Amino acid sequence: MEKRLYKSRKDKMLFGVCGGLAEYFSVDPTLVRLVMVLIWMSGAGFLAYIIAGIIMPEAPYEPEGNKATEKDVVVDAKAEEVKEEEVKVEEVKAEEVKEED
Numbered sequence: 830m831e832k833r834l835y836k837s838r839k840d841k842m843l844f845g846v847c848g849g850l851a852e853y854f855s856v857d858p859t860l861v862r863l864v865m866v867l868i869w870m871s872g873a874g875f876l877a878y879i880i881a882g883i884i885m886p887e888a889p890y891e892p893e894g895n896k897a898t899e900k901d902v903v904v905d906a907k908a909e910e911v912k913e914e915e916v917k918v919e920e921v922k923a924e925e926v927k928e929e930d
Contacts, residue, residue, distance in 0.1 A: 835888035844882030852888075 837848030847865050851858035870873030875898045 834885060836882070836885045838888045838890070844878070844885075845887070846878055846881045846885060849885060849888065 832853065834853045835849050836845035837858075838845065840848030842848070842850065842862070847861040848858050851861045859866055865874060865878065869878070878888075
């Protein structure tokens, strides 16, 4: 999948341009913001930022609920253990019923 430049949804101050650049280049957004301030001081930086904020597309929405956490994995493992225990209990009950007949 090709790498695309988007405005950031997660690390956003004004338009998300600096956050998007930081995600694209895999650097700290604070560094990008510091460089942007230096560029703004030269005069043309502010206009470039506004244009980038208008032109750059917003990052695709990624729901946070799709990411499994360590807690989810532990809960899933416990659920499997409970199911296995329930199966064992049902087997024991079935054997007891057979013995009674």
